[in-house]
Amino acid sequence: MTDTLGELSDAIGKMNSEEQVMTLLSAAISQGFSTSQIVEKGVRKGLQTVGEKYEAGEYFLSELLYAGSLVEGLLQALKPRMRDEELERKGVIVLGTVRGDIHDIGKNIFKMLAESFGFEVHDLGVDIEPATFVAQVKESTAQVVGLSALLTTALVEMKGTLDALRTAGLKDNLKVLLGGNAVKKEFGAEIGADATALDAVEGLEICKGWMKK
């Protein structure tokens, strides 16, 4: 049997064409691989390679976005075959850009990567009130809250949102991840966030690490 899942993973990692990865997906299906095998050993492994190359400085935003687009297409094609119990859910993330900031490019890239890796992401959008984060965390089974900000003027809102989660008694069972161009790691530590990611790939790795513990 040929290593079709390895080829699929390599094709994603090497930025092959949409047509090539779809052909490999069809081959994997016709060879009888289960959806979870295809997703884990083909799709996510390929995306993992892209993430590693991004962190190593070999790949950049274009490659990350293109790989994300390939993976989205593959997952969409697999959707009719997916059964809830078949795919392991990695964790639940509540995500949003904090009040006073309406920017979302980085947040959306993080969301795309996190969903591709099996996280359930509740994206609240932009300019989100602290109370809305609190309400969503209460309603969901989120283990992680991701707060995003591009503007330095919104940093105070990150602290305000974190304080609101603490006041609501939610923080003890919750990891708070900060991201966005305005945020430095020192700031995250200063306000008591659990981690600060300098880019979407780092953010995903942090979340994956938390879920292993």
Add this chain to the structure above:
Amino acid sequence: MSTQRERFNAVIHFRKPDVLPWLENVYDETLVEWLEQGLPAERVTAIDWEMGRGGTALANMVTVKGFSPYAYFGCQSLYGSLLQVDIGPIPRFKQRLLKESDRHLEFITETGAIARRSKTGKYAWYNMPMFVEFPVKDRETWYKYRERLNPEDSRRYPKDWDSEAYIKSFEAYQDGNTMMRFNGFYGFGAEIMGIPTFNLMFYKDPELIHDMIEYWEYFTVETIRSAVETLKDRIDVVYWWEDFADRHGPCISPKLFREFFLPHYKRVTEFLAKNKIDRILMDSDGNINPILDLVVESGINGLWPLEVNSGMNAVEVRKKYGNKLFLIGNLDKSELAKGGQAMKKEVDSKVPVLKEMGGYMPGADHLIPVEMTLEKFKEYAAYIKPLLPY
């Protein structure tokens, strides 16, 4: 004593001026904060509200008139005197409001994008708009948009701009350098397509990107041709806006840069060099280190703002590239805003050593943010100014 322009020109040609120019740009909203903090209000003739600002406004923006923070604090504005060549879409898209809620406005900009602005924030301009839709999405929309990029359109230049009287009066009004400004290949593409789509298209539809870049080269050269061939080295510096990097690195890889951009960069810089314009400053935030070899190869020879938070260090760049790049900025604005030892440490770590190496003008690593108080800026000014004379 030299003029500001002579000092600027000395540095970008790696000669020593009598006094090193200190270059800053201050947001008008920062100035308004400073007025509240004690900046002498009698020096300001008006605080007005304007529409405009590159066609991305619609919501009114504060602007402080009749007051030069540069003259007041003893620094120069990076932008100097800008040649008025219009590289935007003509006709402009008509700005109009599309949607309004308690918190946000959505409107069509003059460049054809749909932008969202916050209504609730204190700072309308400083808190940048979020672009939610762009005029170019695919080939069809690109060809349509391109109809507005006609280099021959007479509206691209002011009336009688090339008359001797106009040029004389322009030169008489010199405030710092004479600058020609245009958008680079990434900046242009990202502006009309949006960052995610433009980046994606390098893989999804590379032929479209080649077509766009090729056309932008043609459009740029033909639009600026009259000014360049008439004024030649009366233009001190070309300002090439790209903004193609974030903290992680450039948005496109060196491989893509070489394939898609490099030949076009070279043709534009060669056209400028043929007309004795040999100083080209690239504006890009973010970490551009991974792509600097190619930037130098492309004919760019100056960098601003060298953003510290993204890992840029002017001393390291100078050591690696020698006199191939003149450098402006690189003082961490957040450290400057702290004042005291943090500010002094930041200035001391860069200014004396780079002043001796030459080809460097100090300044914050972007515009002065609203978080910088008047008191801290005064402290910074008082500390840096004695370091400037040679």
